[in-house]
Amino acid sequence: MVCSEIYSLIRTGxxxxxxxxxxxxxxxIQGIRQTDFVxxxxxxxxxxxxxxMEPQMEGRTNFVLPDSGQLRLFPxxxxxDFVEQKRLNGTDFHGTRAEVMGQMKESLWQWGYHPRPNACxxxxxxxxxxxxxxxxxxxxxxxxxxxxxxxxxxxxxxxxAPQYFFWLSRHGGTHCFPEQDVYFECISPHNxxxxxxxxxxxxxxxxxxxxxxxxxxxxxxxxLELDYQKHLDYLSTHSAAPAWVDVVFQxxxxxxxxxxxxxxxxxxxxxxxxxxxxxxxxxxxxxxxHVIAILQGREMFWKNTREMKVEDYVAQIDHERxxxxxxxxxxxxxxxxxxxxxAVNHGLECFALNRDGTREPIFSQExxxxxxSKNKLFxxxxxxxxxxxxxxQGAIPLFTVREMQKIYALALQAGMGNEPGEDxxxxxxxxxxxxxxxxxADRDIxxxxxxxxxxxxxxxxxxx
Numbered sequence: 465m466v467c468s469e470i471y472s473l474i475r476t477g478x479x480x481x482x483x484x485x486x487x488x489x490x491x492x493i494q495g496i497r498q499t500d501f502v503x504x505x506x507x508x509x510x511x512x513x514x515x516x517m518e519p520q521m522e523g524r525t526n527f528v529l530p531d532s533g534q535l536r537l538f539p540x541x542x543x544x545d546f547v548e549q550k551r552l553n554g555t556d557f558h559g560t561r562a563e564v565m566g567q568m569k570e571s572l573w574q575w576g577y578h579p580r581p582n583a584c585x586x587x588x589x590x591x592x593x594x595x596x597x598x599x600x601x602x603x604x605x606x607x608x609x610x611x612x613x614x615x616x617x618x619x620x621x622x623x624x625a626p627q628y629f630f631w632l633s634r635h636g637g638t639h640c641f642p643e644q645d646v647y648f649e650c651i652s653p654h655n656x657x658x659x660x661x662x663x664x665x666x667x668x669x670x671x672x673x674x675x676x677x678x679x680x681x682x683x684x685x686x687x688l689e690l691d692y693q694k695h696l697d698y699l700s701t702h703s704a705a706p707a708w709v710d711v712v713f714q715x716x717x718x719x720x721x722x723x724x725x726x727x728x729x730x731x732x733x734x735x736x737x738x739x740x741x742x743x744x745x746x747x748x749x750x751x752x753x754h755v756i757a758i759l760q761g762r763e764m765f766w767k768n769t770r771e772m773k774v775e776d777y778v779a780q781i782d783h784e785r786x787x788x789x790x791x792x793x794x795x796x797x798x799x800x801x802x803x804x805x806x807a808v809n810h811g812l813e814c815f816a817l818n819r820d821g822t823r824e825p826i827f828s829q830e831x832x833x834x835x836x837s838k839n840k841l842f843x844x845x846x847x848x849x850x851x852x853x854x855x856x857q858g859a860i861p862l863f864t865v866r867e868m869q870k871i872y873a874l875a876l877q878a879g880m881g882n883e884p885g886e887d888x889x890x891x892x893x894x895x896x897x898x899x900x901x902x903x904x905a906d907r908d909i910x911x912x913x914x915x916x917x918x919x920x921x922x923x924x925x926x927x928x
Contacts, residue, residue, distance in 0.1 A: 466489065466490050466658060466661075466662075466696075466700065467487045467488060467489050467490065467662075468487070468488070468490050468493060468661065468662065468693065468696070468697070469485055469486070469487060469571075469575065470485075470486050470487075470488050470493050470496070470527055470528075470529065471483060471484070471485055471486075471527065471528040471568060471571065471572075472484040472485075472486060472525045472526060472527055472528070473510070473511075473514065473526050473528050473537070473564075473568070474514075474517050474525065474526060475514040475515060475516050475517060476516070476517060476558075477516060478516070479560055479561060480558070480559075480560065481511075481514075481558070481559065481560070481561055481564040482556065482557070482558050482564070483556070483557045483558075483564045483567055483568055484525075484556050484557075485571070489700075490696060490697050490699075490700035491700045491701055493529070493697050493700075494697040494698060494700050494701045495701075496527050496529065496538050496540060497529060497531075497538075497694070497697060499538050499540060500538075501536040501537055501538045502537050502538075502539055503535075503536065503537040504531070504534050504535070504536045504537075505534060505535065506534075506535065506579055507535060507565060507568065507569060507572075507579070508565075509535075510528065510535050510537055511561055511565060513537060514526065514537075524539060524540070524541045524542070525539075525540060525542055525546070526538065526539050526540075527539075527540055528568070529694075530572060530575070530577040530691065530693065530694070531691065531694060531768075532581065532582050532691045532694065532765065532767065532768040532769075533578060533579060533580045533581045533582060533691075533768055534579075534768070535572075535577075535579075570788075573788035574664045574788075575664065575693060576667065576668065576669070576692060576693065578784050580770070580780075581768045581769055581770040582688065582689040582690065582691060582765065582768060582769050582770070583688075583689040583769070583770060583771075583772045583777045583780075584686065584687065584688045584689065584766075584769045584770070584771050584772070585686065585687040585688075585771070585772065585773075585774055585777075586686050586771055587684060587685075587686065588684070588685070588686070588687065588774070589682040589683065589684065590616055590620070590673060590675060590682075590683045590684065590685045590687060591612075591613045591616055591617065591682075591683055592682070593687055593774045594609070594612065594616075594631060594633075594671070594673075594687065595609060595613070596774050596775070596778055597633055597669070597671075597774065597777070597778060597781075598633050598638055599778075600778040600781060600782060600798070600800075601633045601634075601635075601667065601669050601781060602633050602634065602635065602636070602637060602638055603635055603636070603800035603801050603802060604635065604636045604637065604801070604802065605636055605637040605638075606638075606802075608637040608638040608639070609638050611640070612631065612638055612639075612640035615629075615640050616629065616640065616673070616675060616683050617683050619675055619683075620675045620676075620677055620678050620683035620684070620685070621678055621683075626674055626675060626676040626677075626685070627642075627674075627675045628642070628643035628644075628672070628673065628674055628675070629641060629642055629643055629672075629673040629675070630642075630643055630646050630653075630657060630670065630671070630672060630673070630690075631670070631671045631672075631673050631687075632657065632660065632668055632669070632670050632671075632692075633668070633669045633671075634660055634663075634666040634667065634668040634669075635665060635666045635667050635668075636666065639656055639657070640673075641653035641656070641657060643672070643758060644746070644754075644758060645746060646699070647699065647702065647703050647704065647754065647757060647758055647761075648703065648704060648705070648706045648746045648748070649703045649704065649705045649706070650705060650706070650728070651706065651746065654699075654703065657696075657699075658696055658699065661692060661693060661696040665839075667785070668692055669689070669692070669781070670689070670690040670692040670695060671687050671688060671689055671690060672687070672688040672690055672762065672765065673685060673686075673687050673688075674686040674687075674688075688765060688766065688769060689769075690765055691765065694764075695761070695765070698761055698764065702757040702760070702761065703757075704748040704749070704750070704753070704754050704757070705724070705748075705749075706724040706746040706747065706748065707723070707724055707747060707748055707749040708721055708722070708723065708724060708746070708747040709721070709722045709723075709724050709727040709744060709745070709746055709747070710744070710745040710746075710747065711727070711734075711738070711741050711743070711744050711745075712741070712742050712743040712744075713738045713739045713740065713741055713742065714739050714740040714741075714742050715739060716738065716739065719743075719745075720738060722734065724746070782797065782798040785798055785841070786798055786817070786841065786843070789817065789819060789841050790818070790819035790820060790821060791817045791818070791819075791821055791823070791841065791843070792821055793821060793823075795845075796815060796817075796823070796843030796844060796845060797843060797844055797845070797846055797849050798841065798842075798843060799814065799842040799843055799844045799849065800842070801836055801842060803842075803844075803849075803852060803856070804826065804832060804835075804842035804844075805829070805832055806852060806855060806856065807826075807844060807848065807852050808826055808827070808828065808829060808831075808832050809829075810851075810852070810855055812844070812848045812851060812852055813825065813844065813845060813848050814826045814842055814843075814844050814848070815842065815843050815844070816831070816832075816835035816840045816841075816842060817840055817841045817842065817843050818840070823843065826842070
């Protein structure tokens with residue numbers, strides 16, 4: 465039985481509120497979603513719609529559930545013994561409106577809530593769009609996306625009707641599954657899709673992908689951002705146990721059909737007898753009901769969407785992550801830990817961010833490791849990130865080390881003579897050259913330039 469968090473919000477008096485966190489089975493939460501709600505909107509609208517709980521209303525509670533960019537308030541009578549039965553099930557927080565609102569906002573952010581419609585991307589290069597999202601949201605094991613790209617390209621190259629997938633980007637990797645497989649209980653896609661819904665630290669972002677073929681060598685289609693927690697609640701009551709498995713084996717014509725229990729229990733011996741499985745398709749006992757559940761799931765998420773460009777979307781999710789964390793200056797771009805490590809290695813300016821809105825420069829790998837151990841976010845100036853992109857591409861330098869040293873020395877000497885200022889062109893050239901050269905070479909050239917400048921000054925004084 466898979467459980468998840470749900471929040472209960474009660475107004476106990478004038479300016480006094482109580483927030484309680486419960487852990488209920490997702491099937492029960494899905495049942496609450498099917499009841500009537502009284503408020504749908506922002507956090508402010510949610511609190512404004514609350515009335516003081518009267519004594520005769522004992523047993524009644526207001527459940528708060530995020531729903532595709534909105535918050536919904538569900539007044540449900542759970543019985544007078546509900547709170548006592550769940551006494552050890554969750555946590556309590558009491559305070560003023562501002563205090564409880566702040567606590568709820570932080571809790572909702574940690575579970576991936578965002579106060580905006582879900583994004584959709586229409587008629588796009590699917591792999592390119594997903595890769596851009598992955599590069600901003602997935603900080604470790606980005607090579608997982610290589611397998612996703614192969615899966616999607618192979619599917620797009622096949623003739624026939626459009627094909628549908630679920631794609632998940634999380635802090636430590638990505639997943640791509642055929643849509644129908646996620647709706648089958650007990651198999652790997654279903655289990656993996658559900659697994660990350662209970663993790664606060666993964667910052668999972670879920671998407672539905674519609675592929676409709678290749679165009680100019682690109683896999684084209686539509687991509688829809690999902691309310692991940694809402695979809696997991698929906699799956700808890702709309703998934704089916706597979707009854708049959710159709711398997712296409714390598715070097716064999718046609719497919720073989722097995723009872724799911726037989727295949728699940730004896731798949732090793734089946735592979736030994738028939739050979740490697742190339743394609744596997746699961747079938748439900750009641751296929752029509754299974755298809756209806758999938759179609760209703762699609763319809764549910766198209767209701768509150770906004771078409772966006774992927775560049776605007778990744779800027780939006782970076783902004784949400786920084787502001788949710790507590791850094792609200794908007795002067796830095798969110799930077800993943802692997803990029804922050806590269807930046808430190810190349811002498812680029814990188815900062816560890818604090819939840820109080822302050823920042824600390826990271827000058828060494830030791831400082832980077834300390835920041836990682838404290839789960840801090842990292843940020844970089846746009847110009848510094850642009851330089852970092854060069855190193856990430858692994859491009860061959862246009863100049864040799866010796867040529868780069870000469871360019872650096874000339875720019876340094878010109879800068880000393882003309883005092884261009886921090887924001888001048890020479891200053892930018894010097895900074896980029898510093899990043900291209902080793903720190904030892906940088907120090908040697910500076911010393912050489914200072915000696916040259918000193919000699920020129922002495923010579924000028926002698927002439928005068």
